[in-house]
Amino acid sequence: MPVPDFGIRAALGPEVAPEETARSLRWARRTLELLRRGVLPDARPVRWDDHLTTHWLFADDVLRAALETSSLAPLEDLTRTAQDKAAETLLAFLTTSGSAPEIAGILGVHPQTARNRLRTLNTLFGDQLHDPDARFGLEISLRARKLRLAG
Numbered sequence: 506m507p508v509p510d511f512g513i514r515a516a517l518g519p520e521v522a523p524e525e526t527a528r529s530l531r532w533a534r535r536t537l538e539l540l541r542r543g544v545l546p547d548a549r550p551v552r553w554d555d556h557l558t559t560h561w562l563f564a565d566d567v568l569r570a571a572l573e574t575s576s577l578a579p580l581e582d583l584t585r586t587a588q589d590k591a592a593e594t595l596l597a598f599l600t601t602s603g604s605a606p607e608i609a610g611i612l613g614v615h616p617q618t619a620r621n622r623l624r625t626l627n628t629l630f631g632d633q634l635h636d637p638d639a640r641f642g643l644e645i646s647l648r649a650r651k652l653r654l655a656g
Contacts, residue, residue, distance in 0.1 A: 514540060515550035532560075539563060543656025562649045569649050576646035579629035591629070594622040596647040599640055
């Protein structure tokens with residue numbers, strides 16, 4: 506059944522025992538905070554457990570910013586536009602099989618453009634692109650960056 510829209514944002518925290526309602530309220534408030542910041546989509550109501558990864562990524566802004574800065578340092582000397590294109594391409598690379606045609610399809614660019622971007626990423630990140638721990642750090646940093654910039 507659809508929830509009526511009265512122009513009021515609402516968030517649902519986790520189901521808890523009555524004596525733990527403060528914990529559920531804390532997560533509902535945190536969900537509303539992420540919604541106000543534009544990190545979460547404006548759905549009505551917003552369920553906290555539909556966005557657990559986002560809650561985790563934004564649980565500590567100082568830690569998230571430090572991880573982004575450290576992991577994405579090779580992008581630092583690029584222009585903002587080049588950073589955005591490189592980040593978009595890197596996330597596509599990390600979340601697919603890594604083939605240029607597949608990445609090109611995701612990004613809506615020509616396969617040769619994807620190959621050129623992949624060469625640039627290889628120059629910038631080198632062995633990190635093949636190290637599982639580094640890839641994990643890169644992926645969560647890129648996902649956090651994407652959510653942060655969307656807000």
